[in-house]
Amino acid sequence: MDLHVIWFILLGVLLGGYAVLDGFDFGVGILHPLAKTDHDRRLFLNSIGPIWDGNEVWLVVFGGALFAAFPDAYATVFSGFYLAFMLLLFALIFRAVSIEFRSKMKSTGWRRAWDFGFFFSSFLASFLFGVAVGNGMMGMPLNRQGIFIGDFIDLLNPYALMAGAVTVAMFAMHGAIYLFLKLPQGEARDRVRGWMWHCWGIFLVLYIIGTMYTLVAIPRATVNFRYYPWAAAVVLLNVLAIANIPRSVHRNRPIEAFASSTVTILCLVGLFGIALFPNLVMASNDPANALTIYNAASSAGTLWRMLIIVIIGLPFVLAYTAAVYWTFRGRVELGEHSY
Amino acid sequence: MDLDVVFLSRIQFALTIMFHYLFPPLTIGMGVVLMYLEGMYLRTREPIYEMAAKFWTTLFAVSFAMGVATGIVMEFQFGTNWAPYSRFVGDVFGSALAAEGIFAFFLESGFLAILVFGWEKVTPRFHFFATCLVAIGSMFSAVWIIVANSWQQTPAGHKIVTMVRNGTPVTRAETADFWAVVFNPSTIERLTHTLIGAFVLGSFFIMSISAWYLLKGRHEDFARRSFSGALIFATIASLAALISGHSNAQMVAKYQPAKLAAMEGHFTTGRGDLTVMGIPHPAERKMTMHLALPGMLSMLAHNDPNAVVIGLDKVPREFWPPVGITFYSFHIMVGLGMYFIALTLLACFLRWRGTLFDKRWLLRIFVVSVIGPFVANEVGWVTAEVGRQPWIVHPNVVRDVSGNIAFDAAGMIQYQLSEGLLTRNAVSESIKGSHVLASIIMFSFIYLLLFWVWLYVLNDKIQKGPQPVKILGDKRKGWLSASAARTLHEDSMSEAKDPFGNGGA
Numbered sequence: 107m108d109l110h111v112i113w114f115i116l117l118g119v120l121l122g123g124y125a126v127l128d129g130f131d132f133g134v135g136i137l138h139p140l141a142k143t144d145h146d147r148r149l150f151l152n153s154i155g156p157i158w159d160g161n162e163v164w165l166v167v168f169g170g171a172l173f174a175a176f177p178d179a180y181a182t183v184f185s186g187f188y189l190a191f192m193l194l195l196f197a198l199i200f201r202a203v204s205i206e207f208r209s210k211m212k213s214t215g216w217r218r219a220w221d222f223g224f225f226f227s228s229f230l231a232s233f234l235f236g237v238a239v240g241n242g243m244m245g246m247p248l249n250r251q252g253i254f255i256g257d258f259i260d261l262l263n264p265y266a267l268m269a270g271a272v273t274v275a276m277f278a279m280h281g282a283i284y285l286f287l288k289l290p291q292g293e294a295r296d297r298v299r300g301w302m303w304h305c306w307g308i309f310l311v312l313y314i315i316g317t318m319y320t321l322v323a324i325p326r327a328t329v330n331f332r333y334y335p336w337a338a339a340v341v342l343l344n345v346l347a348i349a350n351i352p353r354s355v356h357r358n359r360p361i362e363a364f365a366s367s368t369v370t371i372l373c374l375v376g377l378f379g380i381a382l383f384p385n386l387v388m389a390s391n392d393p394a395n396a397l398t399i400y401n402a403a404s405s406a407g408t409l410w411r412m413l414i415i416v417i418i419g420l421p422f423v424l425a426y427t428a429a430v431y432w433t434f435r436g437r438v439e440l441g442e443h444s445y
Numbered sequence: 446m447d448l449d450v451v452f453l454s455r456i457q458f459a460l461t462i463m464f465h466y467l468f469p470p471l472t473i474g475m476g477v478v479l480m481y482l483e484g485m486y487l488r489t490r491e492p493i494y495e496m497a498a499k500f501w502t503t504l505f506a507v508s509f510a511m512g513v514a515t516g517i518v519m520e521f522q523f524g525t526n527w528a529p530y531s532r533f534v535g536d537v538f539g540s541a542l543a544a545e546g547i548f549a550f551f552l553e554s555g556f557l558a559i560l561v562f563g564w565e566k567v568t569p570r571f572h573f574f575a576t577c578l579v580a581i582g583s584m585f586s587a588v589w590i591i592v593a594n595s596w597q598q599t600p601a602g603h604k605i606v607t608m609v610r611n612g613t614p615v616t617r618a619e620t621a622d623f624w625a626v627v628f629n630p631s632t633i634e635r636l637t638h639t640l641i642g643a644f645v646l647g648s649f650f651i652m653s654i655s656a657w658y659l660l661k662g663r664h665e666d667f668a669r670r671s672f673s674g675a676l677i678f679a680t681i682a683s684l685a686a687l688i689s690g691h692s693n694a695q696m697v698a699k700y701q702p703a704k705l706a707a708m709e710g711h712f713t714t715g716r717g718d719l720t721v722m723g724i725p726h727p728a729e730r731k732m733t734m735h736l737a738l739p740g741m742l743s744m745l746a747h748n749d750p751n752a753v754v755i756g757l758d759k760v761p762r763e764f765w766p767p768v769g770i771t772f773y774s775f776h777i778m779v780g781l782g783m784y785f786i787a788l789t790l791l792a793c794f795l796r797w798r799g800t801l802f803d804k805r806w807l808l809r810i811f812v813v814s815v816i817g818p819f820v821a822n823e824v825g826w827v828t829a830e831v832g833r834q835p836w837i838v839h840p841n842v843v844r845d846v847s848g849n850i851a852f853d854a855a856g857m858i859q860y861q862l863s864e865g866l867l868t869r870n871a872v873s874e875s876i877k878g879s880h881v882l883a884s885i886i887m888f889s890f891i892y893l894l895l896f897w898v899w900l901y902v903l904n905d906k907i908q909k910g911p912q913p914v915k916i917l918g919d920k921r922k923g924w925l926s927a928s929a930a931r932t933l934h935e936d937s938m939s940e941a942k943d944p945f946g947n948g949g950a
Contacts, residue, residue, distance in 0.1 A: 156558035159513055163554045167546035169520045174543035177535020177617075184524030185873035191525055192884040195518050199891055202514040206507070207898050210905065250611045253528070254875040394611065401610050404536040405619040412540055419547035426555040433559055433566050441565065 109409040110399040113175040114383065116416060120171055122375040124164035125235075126280075126368050131158040133281015135201065135228025136274065137301060138221060146294045147221060148209060151445045153288040153438045158205065160430060162198065174412050178252055178402035179386040186246055186254030187238060190261055194234045201227035209445045229274060236273025239378055240266030243324050245388030248395040252387070252402065265323055272309070272316045276374070279305035280367045283351070287360040290437045302355050302363070310348065326388065327381040337380045344373035448878025451869050454526040457885045461518050463823055464892045468512035470822045473587060473640065474647015475505045476580030478675070483573040497667065498576075499564070500911035501651070506561045507902050509579075511895060513554060518888070520546075526881065530837050530871035536619045537603050537626055538593050545589035552582035584640065591639055595631040597838050598829070599700045602626035605863050618838070618864070634696045635829070638689045641682050642825060645785060646818035648679035653815035654907055656808040664910050669802060672811075680793050683785040690782065691745060697832075698746035701839060702755040702850065702858060703764060704832035707771040709742055709754075710735075717742025717754030720776065727768040730757070755850065759858050764835060771832040774824035781821040788814060840865030 131154045141147045154161075173180045184191055200223055208220035244265055247256040282302045289295040320327050331337050347369035354362035382388065386402055389395035403409065479501055486494030520542065523531045531539070559567060559575040567575070596603075600618070602625025607616045620626055652675045658668035697705045710725035710732045711717055719741030723732040740750030747754070757765055788810070795801040802808070833839050843859040845851040853859050 156562040159510065160551070160554040160558060162513075162517065163546070163550045166517055166520045166550055167543070169524075170539070170543035170546040173523065173531065173535055174539035177531050177539050180524045180535065180539070181528035181531040181873070184521055185526070185528040185875050188525055188873070188876045188880050189883070191521065192880075192887060195521065196887050196891060198517055199514050199895070202510065203891075203895055203898060206510055207902065210902055250613055251615075252611070258880070404539065405606075408536045408540055408620050411620070411623050412543060415540075415544050415547060419544075423547065423551045426551050430555045430558050433563055444562075 109406060109413065110384075110403055112413065113171075113403070113409055114379070114386075114399045116413075117168065117171055117175065118375060118379045120164060120168040122372045124161070124168055125371050125375055127161035127164055128158070129232075129277045129280045129371055130154070130284035131161055131281070132228045132232045133277040133279065134285060135224050135281070136232065136278045137281055137285065137298075137305075138228070139225045140297075140301065141294065142297075144217065145440075147217075148440055148445065149289055149294060149438050150285065151205060151208065151224070152440060153285060155205075155438075155445050156434045157430065159202075160427070162202075165198075171412075175404055175409060176386055176397070176399065176402045177404060179397045182248065182252050182254055182387055182397060182402075186256070187241070187261065189258050190234055190237065194231055194238075197227040197231040197234065201231065205445060232274045232277045233270040236270035237261065237266045239273070240269030242378065242387070243269070243320065243327060243381060245326075245390035245396070247391040248387065248389040248397070250395055252395060252397045255391075265319060268312075268316055268319055272312045275305065275309040275312050276367075276371065279309045279351070280364075280371065283355075283360065283363045283367050286355075287364050288438050290439070299355070303352070306351055306355075313348065324381070330380050330383055334380065337377075340373050340376050340380065344370060344377070347373060448882055450876060450878045450881060451872045453878055453881040453885065454872050454876075455868070457526060457881055457888065458522060460885065460892070461515070461522060461888055463826075464888075464896070465512065465515040465519055466823060466826060467819060468508050468515065469583065469586070470639075470643035470646045470818075471650055472505055472509045472512055472647075473580075473583045473643035474645070475501060475508075475650065476576075476583055476647075477644065478647060478651060478678070479505060479576050480573075480580050481674075483569075483576050487569060487573050493667070493670075495569075496911050497671065500667075500906075501671075502560055502576075503906050504650075504654075504903060506557065507899065507906070509553075509557055509583075511899050514895070515892070526873055526876065527837070527871050528873035528875070530866060532615070533617050533866050533871070534597070534838060536617060537596060537600075540620065540623075541589050541593035541596070541626075545586055545593075549582045549585035549589060553579055553586065556582070587639060587643070588636060591636045592627050592629075592632055594829075595635050596626055596629050598635075598833055599629050599631040599696075600838060600841065600864055601629040603864075616863075630700055631696050634689065634693045638686065638693050638825070641686045641689055642818070642822045644682035645679060645686060646815075646822055648675040648682060649785075649811075649815045649818045651675040652679060652811050653813075656811035657907070658910070659802055660805060660808050660812065667911055672802075673796060676789060676792055676796060679785070680789040683782065683789050686782050687786065690779070694745045695747070698754065700841070701832070702842065703757065703760040704766060704771065705746065706755060706757045706760065707766045707768045707832055708775040708828060710768065710772045711742065711754055711756045712758060714756040714759050715753060716740055716751060717746060719745060720772075722776070725768050725772045727757075727765070755858065759852065759856060761857050764860065766832050766834045771828055774827040774831065778821050778825045778828060781817050781824075784817060785821075835867055835869065836865050837868040837871045838864070838866040 134150055134154050138147060138150050141150050169180070172183075204220045204223035204227060208217055208224065211217070241261050241263075244263065246254055247260075249255050279302070282298055282305045285298045286295065286302060289298060347366045350366040351363050351370070354360070354366060384399050385396045386399060387397040389397075404412075479498060482494050482498040482501065485491075486498060523538075523542075556575040556578045559572065560579055563572060563575065602620065602622040603618045604621045605616060606619050607614055609615070652672050655668040655672035655675065658664045659672070694705065697708070705711070709717065709720055710723055712725075712730040712732070716739070718737035718739050720732070721736045721738065723735040723737070725732055743752040743754055744750045746752070757768070792801055792807065792811070795804060795807070840860040840862060841864065843851045843861060850858055
């Protein structure tokens with residue numbers, strides 16, 4: 107397997123890790139306004155309290171890795187999606203502020219305002235990630251230098267908006283399952299149980315619509331299945347994982363449900379990768395202008411060195427992540443250091 | 446209205462990086478103090494150390510969170526606003542940035558959670574371990590980001606490659622020797638100076654809050670000990686900043702003569718005088734209100750009071766950095782640095798005489814002096830970055846066989862133009878001025894909000910103060926152990942949690 111492909115997969119791993127980890131953070135934020143009492147809202151917030159910050163690092167490292175391995179794609183995507191990306195950064199910062207400061211004052215007005223901030227920024231960030239993936243699937247108009255030549259408003263097309271909606275529903279479902287896993291026994295947890303069904307139902311409907319829309323509108327999405335028949339297994343796994351969510355919820359196995367929604371997200375990221383490969387940014391005007399893992403890459407020497415850095419660094423990263431999740435295992439409790 | 450995308454992008458970068466940079470040096474500086482306090486707690490098991498560590502950790506954590514939230518922007522802004530730059534340097538600069546992510550960010554953010562939320566969940570030993578990892582992680586961050594930035598200042602270890610892609614030629618820098626990139630000529634000097642700047646800020650921050658407690662008569666023993674410990678740290682760091690500043694000046698003289706000339710308002714090549722004050726007039730190429738120490742710039746840059754220092758007259762006009770900003774920011778930094786040395790030495794003298802804490806006027810000065818290192822850290826970077834202009838990647842100057850700077854027929858210094866990139870050519874092709882203006886307004890809004898909220902929470906935590914324990918007054922041994930205190934043996938650990946310290950009062 108050549109270096110370029112390895113880096114394509116590594117970026118997929120970073121993106122998938124980010125989607126799974128920050129996905130439930132966003133989901134908790136999207137469901138946050140549904141919590142009834144202030145105590146419940148604090149439980150929601152503190153279920154992700156110690157870990158949301160670390161989860162966001164996956165995005166930052168994804169950005170850094172894309173910059174190092176495929177600088178041309180990094181430059182084109184982020185300058186092309188300029189306003190959308192600035193809005194996303196706004197949402198991510200605003201979300202951090204909302205989490206940090208919501209519980210610092212007792213006033214109801216203060217808390218209501220930050221509660222809304224937490225919900226809105228989580229919703230907006232999820233939606234924008236979906237819109238970005240949707241546009242990635244569609245491709246963007248590029249000139250021969252690989253520079254975006256479209257208009258910002260083109261990014262808000264029906265397909266991308268649909269992808270945004272799927273992403274919001276998926277993260278809400280993932281977040282509901284996460285809450286079911288983390289909340290202490292009680293009324294709040296019982297209500298989350300009901301939400302899981304609703305979120306799953308909405309996600310299923312949107313997922314089916316999205317799949318059909320993709321098959322009709324994006325012929326490029328299925329081309330790679332001809333070259334890589336094993337890719338069909340990803341689709342099968344995806345369907346099985348989605349089907350297993352209600353089964354595990356019904357049998358009261360939250361860990362299994364969470365694993366299933368995790369696999370669902372990973373499969374969708376994987377399918378996104380399969381649809382793109384070997385492109386990073388598809389050119390909607392002329393396929394020859396696409397940025398691929400070959401023409402947008404850094405030099406072979408740099409890809410090698412970066413791979414060594416990853417091989418040295420990744421075991422540490424996994425060890426830290428495991429240590430932190432292990433420390434904060436179990437159900438949420440509110441203490442003096444909580445939000 | 447025609448909006449200048451280059452200018453607006455520079456404003457946006459300056460705004461976002463300068464706001465971000467309020468926090469990293471503060472947390473790097475405080476991280477060292479936290480390691481010391483928790484290490485002492487583990488060794489002695491005296492509750493006062495635990496109390497102090499817990500208090501400073503709360504302030505550390507809220508500042509660290511600010512640094513993380515504002516740092517996300519930095520990671521993506523190269524792509525959004527500076528796409529041609531990203532394409533040109535990605536192979537070199539991107540690697541350093543990615544290494545920072547893998548080696549530092551996960552370490553910091555993961556263990557920060559344990560630092561803040563883990564007091565009851567992990568053993569004190571593991572908590573200390575987490576503190577060390579966060580502190581070391583923040584220094585790793587500094588290492589990689591300064592490697593990346595220093596390469597932009599003094600490129601080394603790379604080659605310029607032109608290739609053809611989709612029928613169009615593409616020129617970019619590629620890493621040839623990774624370790625030469627990492628240890629490029631300015632990395633070590635600049636890293637040292639940056640870390641020292643962080644230590645000055647961290648220690649002044651602690652002294653400021655401690656001095657405020659002393660003036661208010663609250664938590665006095667805790668405050669006295671914190672102040673004394675931080676004072677030693679601040680004094681050493683302030684003196685070290687002077688020494689490292691000197692060697693930085695020598696490095697700049699060698700690799701970026703135009704920057705040094707702009708820093709000093711040195712328009713005419715010849716003996717360099719060190720400006721104490723003055724107003725540079727780049728158009729007329731002269732200084733007014735000029736007060737300078739004769740020969741001291743030559744001394745600073747070349748260790749010889751008669752050495753020739755290259756002036757701006759030897760630099761082609763198109764490659765001059767903005768003289769005013771570079772000059773003023775540099776002199777504000779130097780002036781503040783001298784102020785830190787004077788203030789800390791005076792405080793050390795009074796501390797030795799035993800009268801420091803009776804001097805309320807001096808404590809008042811210390812309360813407000815925390816602004817000094819914040820400003821000094823910022824303007825130091827302004828000097829470095831604005832002084833690099835008009836280049837975004839500063840090319841090396843052409844040298845003769847013996848390594849001295851070579852001059853062309855007109856007596857001008859020359860640059861290896863192919864390896865440089867001008868800032869005005871580095872801005873994204875696909876963005877519009879109105880978009881950048883919109884994002885500047887958005888960032889200004891959210892950063893104002895963030896800043897207000899940060900001050901609010903800091904104030905709240907400071908008002909609440911540390912949870913006091915009963916302390917034996919005058920059993921200090923030396924200055925190092927003076928930053929903490931001894932407690933009565935019969936004091937139990939649980940009394941450390943007594944919110945008003947009424948245990949024995």
